[in-house]
Amino acid sequence: MDKEVKQIGLKMEIREVTSNKADYMEILLIGDEDELMINKYLEQSTFFVLYDNDILTSICAVIEIDSETVEIKNLATYPEYQNKGYASKLLDYVCNRYKEKFRTVILGTGENETTLNFYKKRGFVETRRIKNFFTDNYSHPIVENGKQLVDMIYLKKSLT
Numbered sequence: 470m471d472k473e474v475k476q477i478g479l480k481m482e483i484r485e486v487t488s489n490k491a492d493y494m495e496i497l498l499i500g501d502e503d504e505l506m507i508n509k510y511l512e513q514s515t516f517f518v519l520y521d522n523d524i525l526t527s528i529c530a531v532i533e534i535d536s537e538t539v540e541i542k543n544l545a546t547y548p549e550y551q552n553k554g555y556a557s558k559l560l561d562y563v564c565n566r567y568k569e570k571f572r573t574v575i576l577g578t579g580e581n582e583t584t585l586n587f588y589k590k591r592g593f594v595e596t597r598r599i600k601n602f603f604t605d606n607y608s609h610p611i612v613e614n615g616k617q618l619v620d621m622i623y624l625k626k627s628l629t
């Protein structure tokens with residue numbers, strides 16, 4: 470069952486999801502287009518889902534890596550709701566939610582300037598690069614903004 474965790478204003482709310490997570494596959498595929506890769510983190514993830522007027526707009530999947538670190542495995546907003554601030558709100562919420570018990574949030578993403586800038590503007594810094602991650606781990610080429618993704622870039626943000 471979904472747990473209502475935060476009411477933002479009158480219409481917007483963020484819910485924490487710990488069961489029936491496969492129900493969110495459609496929106497997860499916006500952030501990560503390979504269902505096999507999603508299934509690798511689906512069970513251990515906690516999902517935070519943002520609803521505006523009871524309409525699902527965005528999702529953030531988080532796993533606890535160790536006693537100090539959480540990792541965002543997926544952050545996505547349906548295309549028709551993008552650029553309205555939903556993902557930023559969700560990211561803020563997630564960072565606040567974990568800051569009492571964890572020191573750092575990390576995430577890996579493709580080498581896509583728009584995505585990297587999105588995170589850098591919100592306090593993340595690049596830490597390392599995993600060579601050939603997308604070509605080695607995905608069954609087909611992943612293309613974003615007309616460019617095939619090859620390496621994975623890891624970013625981190627301090628929660629303290």
Ligand SMILES: CC(C)(COP(=O)(O)OP(=O)(O)OC[C@H]1O[C@@H](n2cnc3c(N)ncnc32)[C@H](O)[C@@H]1OP(=O)(O)O)[C@@H](O)C(=O)NCCC(=O)NCCS
Binds near residue numbers: 552554587
């Ligand atoms: C990245 C994404 C989650 C942003 O969601 P959103 O709800 O539109 O985010 P906000 O409205 O809070 O912020 C908009 C920002 O996203 C950026 N953005 C818009 N479309 C984007 C896209 N297709 N890919 C990456 N970033 C995008 C905008 O440049 C804007 O950045 P700015 O505020 O720094 O100028 C959303 O665009 C998305 O789901 N993209 C596809 C999946 C993806 O690439 N996820 C990121 C890696 S996990």
